[in-house]
Amino acid sequence: MNAQAAPRLPFAQPPSVVMRRRRAVNITAIVVTTLAAIFPVAILIYIVFYILLQGHQFITPDFFTQLPPAFGDSNGGMGEAVQGTLILLGLASIVGVPLGLFTGIYLAEYGKGVFARGVRLMVDVLSGLPTILLGLFAWAIIVIPSHGFSALSGGVALGIIMIPIMTRSAEEVLRLVPESLREAALALGIPQWRVLIQLVLPSVASGIITGIIFALARIAGETAPLLMTAFGNTFWFSGVNHPVDALPLRIFVFTESPYQVQINQAYAGSFVLIILIVAASVTIRWATGGFRRQAR
Amino acid sequence: MLDEAGATARSIRIATRARAWRTLLNDKLGDSALRWLTYLLVAIVLGIIAGVIWVLVSGSWITIQMFGLRFLTNRAFDPVHNIYGVAPAIFGTLYTSAFALFFAAPIGVGAALFVTEFCPRFLRVPLAFISDLLVTIPSVVLGLWGFLVLAPWLITTGEPWLQKHFGFLPFFQGTPHGLGLLAAGMILVIMVLPLIVAITREVMTLVPTEQREALLALGATRWEVIRYVVLPFARSGITGGVILALGRALGETMAVTMVIGNEATNPSWGLFNTGYTLSSLIANTFGEATPGPFISALLETGLILLIITLITNVLARVLVSRLGQKSVGGFVA
Secondary structure (H helix, E strand, O other), X not given: OHHHHOOOOOOOOOOOHHHHHHHHHHHHHHHHXXXXXXXXXXXXXXXXXXXXXXXXXXXXXXXXXXXXXXXXXXXXXXXHHHHHHHHHHHHHHHHHHHHHHHHHHHHHHHOOHHHHHHHHHHHHHHHHOXXXXXXXXXXXXXXXXXXXXXXXXXXXXXXXXXXXXXXXXXXXXXXXXXXXXXXXXXXXXXXXXXXHHHHHHHHOHHHHHHHHHHHHHHHHOOOHHHHOOOEOOOOXXXXXXXXXXXXXXXXXXXXXXXXXXXXXXXXXXXXXXXXXXXXXXXXXXXXXXXXXXXXX | OHHHHHHHHHHHHHHHHHHHHHHHXXXXXXXXXXXXXXXXXXXXXXXXXXXXXXXXXXXXXXXXXXXXXXXXXXXXXXXXXXXXXXXXXXXXXXXXXXXXXXHHXXXXXXXXXXXXXXXXXXXXXXHHHHHHHHHHOXXXXXXXXXXXXXXXXXXXXXXXXXXXXHOOOHHXXXXXXXXXXXXXXXXXXXXXXXXXXXXXXXXHOOOOHHHHHHHHHOOOOHHHHHHHHHHHHHHHHHHHHHHHHHHHHHHOOHHHHHHOXXXXXXXXXXXXXXXXXXXXXXHHHHHHOOOOHHHHHHHHHHHHHHHHHHHHHHHHHHHHHHHHHHHHHXXXX
16 A cells, blocks of 8 residues: 555666566455455344344334234234343343352452463353353253243343353453552551452442443343243243243244234344344443544 | 540540451451452352253263264154264254354454454444444344345345356255255354454454564565564464354354254255254254153253364464463564
8 A cells, every 4th residue: 555655766666567466466455355344344234224124113112012912913012022031131130240240350359370260261161152051051950940941040041141241341340450559558458358349349330330231232132041941931921930031032933933923023023132232332332432442 | 634534545545446356357357258259159150160061961861871972973863763863963063164164264354454454544443343243133133134034035046046157066956945054154154254353353453563564664565564474473363263253153053043944954065955053953952852861862962062162162262362472472483
């Protein structure tokens, strides 16, 4: 690029064959990588807008307040799936937030040496596991002993998926707290636990909340682990010991439905999921100053 | 008078001493309480990971004893005749993932090169935002698009076209089905691309600026900088990122389940065939599973998936972290 922009100096040789070839290769590289970058962006924009366009017309107040329509019926909504997703997210937070947060605290504040490295590796491994395996785990420890699918097991499965995401974000923000702050507080005679709870954690609260939102956005769309735990049904929530519906589960079932009404509902459900996740991403970006800061 | 002063001094002394004891107790208690609470929760997390492995191993014991290694080579997953095997599922998993990486790896690395080397500054932030967003699109939504849009298009337009122009290749022979390995592979390309871009981009930003500048000062073109500085430096990181994406592709469940057809065919190169993967097999048959060998077979399928993804993940982490250590030193031959 810059080679071409340079002015031709009077004493410079005319570009040789080698030089021309190098420039040609350079331009080819630029074109090819540009196309490679356009491709995924174009696909994303196309899919998102296609689903938003298909889905928005079926978003009505009924969608959030009514149960799914009976076969052949044309009104109704996915109220129970929206409700179920919120309940599952709540249950998952109860499990995932403290476990993930404290593992992050351990890695940033206490952990040293081989054991901490082992914990970090294990958390990485957990984040790489296919989520369906965590569904199998929750199924084996909760569904089998209690003889039934339940909201609780679904929440546990989703909560386990939250752990590594929470851990990573908590560790990252805790490491941003300058060591001098901790040392100054300790030098004033403040005990370590007070330094941590009253000084360090409040100073990174926004970072930790960002991490929670990020984790919730990730698990809101999880389907596979819910198949064998929350299971899904078309009734309102009736207790944590009973199956509960979720948006992604309902989308999955209705997508393969032979009835156009239900397919429309699946589009509308996807619309809601995408809006939720985009809203979460924008919030995170905004909260962390990502729109202003130079992306690396 | 004197006495009063002494009493005051004494009481102050006692009060201070009591408070000192209280805070000391408090500090010690608080410190160790917080410490042990942290240890306890970390232990629970480690216990969960161990529990996942234990559940899959102990739960699949019946079929491990019944079939041994034949579980890997049996073609049938047949609860009626009590014969279980996952050969088609392993084939489907590896084939669709290989397809996905074959296309996603070069495109992803190219896109990352564009972002780090050529991209105008004002485009960087929106591009990073969009590629982060693509990572978070729920797989069930991509599955919906694949099932309702991609598969119908493939059966009417895409697959006949491929057959007409590339029908001599073994990949494009057979009857177009729409749903099948090709649709699954294409969905996986879309799913793993942003992951590869994200990791590769991060690795490439670790390349020391001095090295780029040194080469530019020698009169190298941008491409030569990429070819002789960026790519050699980032090689192990790129490999790690691609393997990490492979792990994602191997374990992806919903989007694949929705478009792969879920019907076993004899393993062949034909991309138009339907098939299933390890995870889609679990997702599809779990609802009708009965206790005994059936559930055991499903859990063993999960165990195989676990082993495959564990290997790919650990390998990827090692490769990526090795690069992290290397960049600390600054100069690399």
